[in-house]
Amino acid sequence: MSSQAILSDQDLLKNREIGKSVNSKLGKKLVTGQGQFIDDLHLPGMLYARFVRSPHAHARIISIDTSDAKAYPGVELVWTAEDIDPYVKPFGHPSLTRADEEALASDKVRYVGDEVAIVLAKTKNIAIEAADLVRVEYEKLPAVVGIEDALAEGAPVVHPTLSDDPNCEVKGNLLNTCHVHVGNYEDPLSDADIIVEGSFKTHKTNPSPLEPHGCVAHYDRAAPKLTLWSSNQVPHLLRKYVADTILNLEVEQVVCKMPDIGGGFGVKLELFSHEICASVLAMVTGKPVNMVLDRIEELKAGRGRHPETFTAKLGLKNDGTIVGMDIDMFQNTGAYGSFGKTIAFSAMATCSGPYPIPNQRITGSVVYTNVMPGSAVRGYGDPQFTYVREQLVDMAAEELGMDPIDLRLKNVPRIEDMPLRTPSGLKWVNSDMPECLHIVRDRLNWDKERSSPKTNDGKLRGIGMATIMKRAGNKSAKGADYSSAIVQMNHYGQVTVFSGICS
CATH class of the missing domain: 3.90.1170.50 (Aldehyde oxidase/xanthine dehydrogenase, a/b hammerhead)
Known part of the structure; x- marks a missing residue:
């Protein structure tokens, strides 16, 4: 090969894609109607x-x-x-x-x-x-469409054959109950100076x-x-x-x-x-x-996101430190189990979000009803728990007279704490939550907007924020982690990725 065909390091750096906006390889095909879907076959x-x-x-x-x-x-x-x-x-x-x-x-x-x-x-x-x-x-x-109806004494049983099987976990319309116990889970709020609590409900959505x-x-x-x-x-x-x-x-x-x-x-x-x-x-x-x-x-x-109901409590010290959380969650999994069990447990394991809460008692019950089954809609159960947790944090901020961002800043870990294990045992590799919250505060002009709600047209316009933590990977699912890829680089620095992921 001649020397002219070999790219210098400067040429490679000049042409690299890192840090640049890259157009989608599939975008043009799809927006011009050239995509090939099932009914095109x-x-x-x-x-x-x-x-x-x-x-x-x-x-x-x-x-x-x-x-x-x-x-x-x-x-x-x-x-x-x-x-x-x-x-x-x-x-x-x-x-x-x-x-x-x-x-x-x-x-x-x-x-x-x-x-x-x-x-x-x-x-x-x-x-x-x-x-x-x-x-x-x-x-x-007779049909049962809500959680309370399904768990009531004498309720019609959706799957009587499963309920009658002594080797099956199903009892009546209760498919499964799972627990996350951290620290003093028997009395997770015992160290709290104040406790905020509430009942919450999320609804089924169909994407x-x-x-x-x-x-x-x-x-x-x-x-x-x-x-x-x-x-x-x-x-x-x-x-x-x-x-x-x-x-x-x-x-x-x-x-x-x-x-x-x-x-x-x-x-x-x-x-x-x-x-x-x-x-x-x-x-x-x-x-x-x-x-x-x-x-x-x-x-x-076509299935959708699970409706869930919650009874939840959050305990804090007077200085805003979160010390305990106590949640009972009931999930309406619909007529068939589908992802109900795994979604419940996965979301429960991360339900404390970015706050390392030392004492937790989380119970999740998955319930059969006579409605369309739920499935693994984006977020995998985390949006429901996040909605509840962040409502409680805002309620606590109001109770303590603290700014909601300041309360969150007090409870999130710092970059120097990384890597760490969450109280429920998940590995947290790298995150600078304080910097993230400060950037949000600055870009939203948070302090000004919070102090002067716009009411010129008779409508109240508030501003709020929330945090969410979503785990990645599926190593805990036996036999289900199929992710892999082959990356090849040629002499000119061009990279080809072979992957089994879908479009």
């Missing part, structure tokens, strides 16, 4: 599937008449649980002691939108029209991604190999979950491919009924199967 002979969903929150399935739907021109088949159950096992989040979901409901439905039957047809419109011809006879059952849940499945009988294209955020885990759920299918026979994903926000982090059903139908028919939810289905069954 067209395979020869592809069939289209549509669910028949429950209109009831809680009901027993008496009978299902599929004759009219099967006779509809263009329909390939109509299946119920009786048809698909020989091919699959119940499924659910790995944290559950016993799987609580079925590909299609067999005995009863547990929320409005639960999957009851599936229609496979030559076009999407035919599948939609034929699904309306399926006649399901239900016996309506409703621009691209709904959906997939295309294709089965090569000669290989044999199942290829699943899915709008799913965890291709490596999805591959394992599909193989674990479909009988006589090894993980080596499953290939999961992720096209561009039109939004996920955490609700596409698990295995869903449409992925199981599309895969089995592709294996049985030998034809590709498309199954993409519409917007109404997304809102009914």
Whole structure:
């Protein structure tokens, strides 16, 4: 190689990208309509599937008449649980002691939108029209939609089979109770001079991604190999979950491919009924199967953030030092467990936020109800706990007559304290919280804005702030930390990154 082809150190420094704003490699493709999403995938002979969903929150399935739907021109088949159950096992989040979901409901439905039957047809419109011809006879059952109703004595049980199983953790509608105990957890407020307390409630939200849940499945009988294209955020885990759920299918026979994903926000982090059903139908028919939810289905069954209720107390010294926290949290996980347990415990482990509170008693209860299941929406439970904790800190600041930022400055660790272990045992590597708070104070013009609320138009405009701490990584989840990458640098300083992450 000639000397002219070798870049000098100065050339490399001049052309480096560090410290520069870099345009997205995908941005132009997506904003010009060149993205490739699930519904953009067209395979020869592809069939289209549509669910028949429950209109009831809680009901027993008496009978299902599929004759009219099967006779509809263009329909390939109509299946119920009786048809698909020989091919699959119940499924659910790995944290559950016993799987609580079925590909299609067999005995009863547990929320409005639960999957009851599936229609496979030559076009999407035919599948939609034929699904309306399926006649399901239900016996309506009393439903529980709120936490208090679900935990009341004599409440209808969402999963009686699980509750009656002595080897299962479920008791009535209580799926699980977990605890975080730190310091004097039996009486965490005993050293406090003042105590602030309150009851709080957060509501269910649905991120409703621009691209709904959906997939295309294709089965090569000669290989044999199942290829699943899915709008799913965890291709490596999805591959394992599909193989674990479909009988006589090894993980080596499953290939999961992720096209561009039109939004996920955490609700596409698990295995869903449409992925199981599309895969089995592709294996049985030998034809590709498309199954993409519409917007109404997304809102009914696309999952969302868990609603939670809290009874919470925060104890402080007269000088503002936080000495204890006592919280009872109840999470409405909906009809199926999904991420409920892991979200509850993960958020509880960081619920003290950036404040090293020495004494903590945190209890979290995960409760089944007859509403759409919750899932791992962005923040993974932390926003709910942060809302409660930061409200308490503001209440304490008012009680003590302190500025809210000053109270936070008194309780956050300094950069010289790093690295440290939080009281709940998490490693905190590097953070200069005081500097962060001072910058926020300066840029918001905090002191002036706090002292002079704008009321010229008759409206009160306040200013507030909050802190949040979110842990990263998944090392505590057995068998679930699949993150890896390969980085290659050539002679010219150009870097290529090979990664399994989704778009």
